[in-house]
Amino acid sequence: MIDLLSKKSERLTFGLNSRMIGTGRGDLFYIDYIVAKHNNFKNFIELGTFGGVTSLYIGMIARLRKSTFYTFDISDRRIPCIKDSWLDNMFFMQEDILISANKNVINQIEKENIFLFIDNGNKIKEFSLYVPYLKTNSVVFVHDWNEEIRESDIVEIIKQNNLIPFHNDMAEKLQSSCRGWIKQ
Numbered sequence: 031m032i033d034l035l036s037k038k039s040e041r042l043t044f045g046l047n048s049r050m051i052g053t054g055r056g057d058l059f060y061i062d063y064i065v066a067k068h069n070n071f072k073n074f075i076e077l078g079t080f081g082g083v084t085s086l087y088i089g090m091i092a093r094l095r096k097s098t099f100y101t102f103d104i105s106d107r108r109i110p111c112i113k114d115s116w117l118d119n120m121f122f123m124q125e126d127i128l129i130s131a132n133k134n135v136i137n138q139i140e141k142e143n144i145f146l147f148i149d150n151g152n153k154i155k156e157f158s159l160y161v162p163y164l165k166t167n168s169v170v171f172v173h174d175w176n177e178e179i180r181e182s183d184i185v186e187i188i189k190q191n192n193l194i195p196f197h198n199d200m201a202e203k204l205q206s207s208c209r210g211w212i213k214q
């Protein structure tokens with residue numbers, strides 16, 4: 031039997047080239063778990079598009095909820111078939127979002143019931159730049175937990191912004207490298 035969560039076989043989404051996919055099955059199971067438990071998240075945002083595979087996955091969730099999905103990247107490296115499959119509720123924004131807090135990102139993040147997925151070039155910086163703009167009851171997730179970003183990197187921001195861990199026990203069980211918090 032294939033271990034879908036193992037590091038080797040994890041990147042299988044849509045049968046596409048695994049080198050162009052940033053998230054593993056554990057991450058997508060975790061996202062599915064979150065949206066199945068909480069139907070209030072309406073506006074989906076991703077920081078770091080890369081090949082756009084995770085974007086299409088989250089964009090479909092947004093589409094099913096009749097809502098929008100925004101994804102930001104400094105360059106457009108979307109796989110051609112992903113670009114061809116882009117849905118009309120999905121918006122790709124080519125921007126450098128790390129120089130300082132980017133106005134177009136802020137405009138999205140300041141909405142109600144945000145699902146924010148941070149997966150960009152400098153996760154600690156992105157977390158610090160954008161989390162303060164989230165409203166109460168919005169959620170933020172980071173990818174590559176304990177690899178590119180750790181508790182000690184963001185402990186002060188978590189405190190200052192009243193962030194409470196969000197189903198992180200399930201993230202661990204599913205071998206996801208995502209961790210989430212809800213703003214209270």
Ligand SMILES: C[S@@+](CC[C@H](N)C(=O)[O-])C[C@H]1O[C@@H](n2cnc3c(N)ncnc32)[C@H](O)[C@@H]1O
Nearest residue numbers: 052053078080084103104126127128149150151
């Ligand atoms: C880890 S990849 C994203 C993976 C993607 N979320 C996925 O699941 O497949 C990180 C992305 O951050 C982008 N990036 C790096 N620095 C950036 C910056 N200053 N502004 C915007 N995007 C940046 C890179 O171009 C790259 O595509």
